[in-house]
Amino acid sequence: MDTFLGFDAVMLARMQFGFTVAFHFIFPAISIGLASFLAVLNALYLWTRDEAYLRLFKYWLKIFAISFAMGVVSGIVMSYQFGTNWSVFSDLAGPVIGPLMAYEVLTAFFLEAGFLGIMIFGRDKVGPGLHMFACLMVAVGTAISATWILSVNSWMQTPQGFSIAENGQFVPEDWWAIIFNPSFPYRLAHTLTAAYLTTAFIVGGVGAWHLLRGRRENPGVRTMFSMAMWMAALVAPLQIFLGDMHGINTLEHQPAKVMAMEGHFDSHPDGAPLILFGLPDQEAGEVRYSIEIPKLSSLILKHDLNAPLAGLDTIPDDEEPPVAVVFWSFRVMVGLGFAMLGVGLWSLWARFRGRLFDAPWLHRAALVMGPSGLVAVIAGWITTEVGRQPYVVYGALRTAESHSPLGASAVGVSLIAFVVIYFVIFGAGIAYILKLMRHAPERGERGVRVEPGPIRTTGITPQQQMREDGHDMAKEGA
Template sequence: MDSFLGFDAVTLARIQFGFTVAFHFIFPAFSIGLASFLAVLNARYLITKNEAYLRLFKYWIKIFAISFAMGVVSGIVMSYQFGTNWSVFSDKAGPVVGPLMAYEVLTAFFLEAGFLGIMLFGREKVGNGLHMFACLMVAVGTAISATWILSVNSWMQTPVGFSIGENGQFLPEDWWAIVFNPSFPYRLAHTLTAAYLSTAFIVGGVGAWHLLRGEKKNVGVTTMFSMAMWMAAIVAPLQIFLGDLHGLNTLEHQPAKVMAMEGHYDSHPDGAPLILFGIPDSENRTIRYALEVPKLSSFILKHDFNAPLAGLDTIPDDEEPPVAIVFWSFRVMVAIGMAMALVGLWSLLSRVRGRLFDDKWLHRVALVMGPSGLVAVIAGWITTEVGRQPYVVYNTLRTADAVSPLGAQAVGASLIAFIVIYFAIFGAGIVYLLKLMHVPPQPGQRGVRSEPGPIRTAGHTASAPVATGTATAK
């Protein structure tokens, strides 16, 4: 069999797509949340005339512009693989997937691109009203873009509303059923919430960094940290609830994925344990060194401690997903979600005690948790996609039958090229973003004219330079 470094063409194509998607995914996840954060900041500034919000808007909009650009570029490169490594999938699923991807471009990308320039550079040219409208349209556009992409992905997870033509193509029969397929509402809510939560923790991490560096009197720093912690306190528990609903939906439509997530090689007729940690051993069909809570998995999934749960022993061997990957990626995602909720609760206690900006340990933990949302997003994506294997369209088209007829050498060479180029280009972009975040928001930023005066905040008045200009951020 043709191979490259011991991997066949199918495995290499999967690794390449997984690598490019994981790199791409972090930028839209960040820009979706950041676009909404910027819209909120701009609205708060227009309502309150508090210059701290304008200062934060100018601070984060430069970071948003770079992240948005890297997301667009990485997405375009990723899409080429549908024609190179996955041409059979494109041919067979194209009649369903193609129109949905086109709708994403027509309704979302054009909306974002059309108003992005006004958002970035148009405040003085079009006035505050139209500029605010542009900010809202960019935020809405990012959410609509995610909606169409998640509809496509959800249809691949729970395909409905189609028939199979004589040439093996998926032919759409009911577009409403295709778009609003059974897993779509749950995946959309879970993913969008994850994007907003990821952005909140990045913003909170940046705020915590500057608080630890002695910027407690910088109103921009305290404002961003306070807003981020409010999001953590409110949205993290909501995300856990949405994740539970999504898991129940997955159990109904993709039971093998849940079996792998839970590590249930065997069926449990009188209540399944919740395996907290362990080492999956697929050869011996067991979880080694398992730390488990009796019957808790049945209670979580069926709301009954004694409810029976089927295991992977009911699934044909050639239809089982890779248990170890799904098992651990799921636990990474859940552990980070729980940690986020705890940070949110901690911030509430500190806020009530009046120590939100003085609690150094909270700031240290928030700094460490800064990139955690992006890690959780990637872990969740791995759980979803690897858990669907061995199918690319669940129960209908196998991954091995969807790959292009390419040799392993060709796919392996392009994979190495992607790795080198991505780390060089996008790595440099990420380093530049971190440099921008390293500098605290200041009233003397380029594009903002400063003069001495008091800054009004909700809680106090501090003597500091006030930004009086409204020039665009560059």
Template sequence: MDTFLGLDATLLARIQFGFTVSFHFIFPSISIGLASYLAVLNGLYLWTRDEVYLRVFNFWVKIFAIAFGMGVVSGIVMSYQFGTNWSVFSDLAGPVVGPLMAYEVLTAFFLEAGFLGIMLFGRDKVGPGLHMFATAMVAVGTAISATWILSVNSWMQTPQGFGMNADGQFIPEDWWAIVFTPSFPYRLAHTLTAAYLTTAFIVGGVGGWQLLRGRAHNAAARRMFSMAMWMIVVTAPLQVMVGHEHGLNTLEHQPVKIAAMEGHFHSHEDGAPLILFGLPDQEAGEMRYELSIPHLSSVIFGLGWNGAMEGLDVVPDEEEPPVAVIFWSFRVMVGLGFLMVGAGLWGLYARWRGHLYASPWLWRAMVAMGPSGLVAVIAGWITTEVGRQPYVVYNQLRTADAVSPLGASAVGWSLIAFIVIYFAVFGAGVLYILRLMHREPDTGEDDADAEPGPTRAAGITPQQQMDRGRAAPAE
């Protein structure tokens, strides 16, 4: 077998696509949430004429522009891979996938691109009403873009509405069924909520960093931190509930994926345990060093205390996905989700006690959890996509049959080139975004009415700043 560093062409092509998608997924997760956040900020500014909202808008709009641009560039690369590494998939699934991708460009990308310039540069040129409309259209465009992309992915996960011709191509028969597959509503809700939650933690992390830097006097820094904590306390529990419903849907349509996620190598006739941790041994077909709670998995999936759940022992070995990858990526996602709920409750408690701007440990926690949403969405994507293996179109087209007839060395060297170029180009972009986040938001005259928290240069100690913050009203 032709290999490169011990890996065959199919696995290398999967790694390359997974690498580029992981990079790309970061930027839409930011831009989808930030676009809506900017629309809210702009609307609140026009409604209240509070300059603080405008300053927060101006702080984040630059970051949004860079993230949006990097998302577009990284997305183009993935499209090319359909023709290079996955030409067989493009040929067989193109009649279904191609039009859906085209709809995304026509209805979403053109909408975003058409109004982006007005949003970025047109406030003083087109009037507040049209500028607000343009900002809202960019936010709507990002959501529509996600809708079409997730429709494509959902069809690959739970395919329906198609027939097959003599050449093995998927031929559309019912476009409504193709677009609105059984998993589509759950996947869309779960992904959009994740994008908003990701943005809330990024904004909250930056706000916490600004406060830790002795900038509690800055009303814009305070406002962004306060808004982020409100968003987290609402969105984090909602995401847990949406994720639960998505899991129930997956159990119905992709039970093998659920068995791998739960680490159930064996079927359970009288109630399946919830395995918290363990070391999956797929070759032996068992979970080593298992730490579990009896019956709880069946209860969570609504099957009752003694509800039966099938395991991987009812699946042929060649139909099993890589259990260890799915098992741990799922736990990373869920673990971060519950930490997010805890962070939201901590912020709510600090607000209730009037200490939101005098809680340095909360600020530090938010800085540490700033990237947590990005980690969680990538872990969730890995769970979803690896859990579909060994199929690229679930139960219809195997991944090994969809790859281009390329040599392993060709794919391997291109993968190395992608890694080097991506870390150089997008690494520079991320560093620039971090520099923008580090800068203090523009100050204004109304900061004189904000919390009296002079900087350390003025001779005020951190403890004095905290004491003054305790006396300040919560926003």
């Protein structure tokens, strides 16, 4: 067998696609949430005339623009792999996924691209109403883009509405059934909520960083941290609920994936335990050194302590997903989800006591949890995609039958090139974003122009404002 560094062409192609998707996924997760956050900030500024909201808008707009650009570039590179590494899949599934991808470009991407320039550069050139409308359209466009992409992915997970032609191609029969396939609503809700939660913790982490550096009197810092913690407290429990609903749907349509997630090698006719931790051994068919809670898995998945749950012993060996990868990626995702819930509840307690901006341990926790949403969405994506194996279209087309007729060395060399180029180019972009985050929203934030009308500042005394103005003047003099 043709191999490169011990891997065959199929595994190398999967590794390449997984690497590029993981890099790409973090940027839409940021831009989806930030687009909505920016729309809210702009609306609050127009409503209250509070300059703190305008400062935050300009501050996060620069970060959004860079994230959006890197998301577009990484997405284009990723799409080329359908033709280079997965040409058989593109040929067979193209009649279904091709139109859906085209709809994403025609609706969402054109909407985002059409209004992005007005959102970024148009505040001083168009009226506040049109500028606000542009902000809303960009936010709506990012959500519509996610909707089409998730419809494609969900169809690959729970395919329906098609027939298979004599040449093996998937022929669309019912577009409504294809788009609104069984897992699509759950996947859409879970992923969009994850994007908003991811953004909340990034914003909260940046706010916590500045609070820990003694910038508690800065109204922009206080506002961003407060808004982020409200989002964490309200959305984290919703996300856990949506994840539970998504899991139940997955059990119905992709039972082998749930068996791998739970580590259930054996069937449990009278209630399955929840395996918290352990070392899955797929060859031996067991989870070694497992720590279990009896019957809890049945309660979570079937809402009945004694409900039977089938195990991987009911699945043919050649249709089992890689259990260890799915088992641990699922636990990373769930563990971070509950950690987010803990920070959200902690912030509520601090807010109730009037200590939200004077709770250094909460700020340290929020800073550490800043990138947690990005890790969680990548772990969730790994759970979803690896758990679908050995199929690329679940139950209908195997991954091993979908790749291009390329040699392992060709795919391996291109994978190495991708890794080097991605870390150089996108590493520089991420470094610049971190540099932008390092300074606090300032009164002289570049691009801030206060429109005529009454201006209010939230939670800051005239003495504090004078000190902040003096600090800004000193910086400009220096």
